[in-house]
Amino acid sequence: MEEMSDREMLEFVYSSQVVLMGMIQRIENHLSKDDEEGYRKSDTRSHLEVHDYLKIKVDQVQTELNIRAIQEG
Numbered sequence: 001m002e003e004m005s006d007r008e009m010l011e012f013v014y015s016s017q018v019v020l021m022g023m024i025q026r027i028e029n030h031l032s033k034d035d036e037e038g039y040r041k042s043d044t045r046s047h048l049e050v051h052d053y054l055k056i057k058v059d060q061v062q063t064e065l066n067i068r069a070i071q072e073g
Helices: 006-031 044-072
Strands: none
């Protein structure tokens, strides 16, 4: 696989973030529905922890790429 430039990597991160956020929204919608007996399908707390973790990781990568871009001018 070819090496990506920092700009290409940043664009990849942004587009991946959009896809992940869409997937997370679909999961949240699914988990928020009740089953036939009226019970919640799953505890959304664990899902929110995953959401927060992914957001933190994306932010870390974006910060690192921004630092590189500034350093390289």
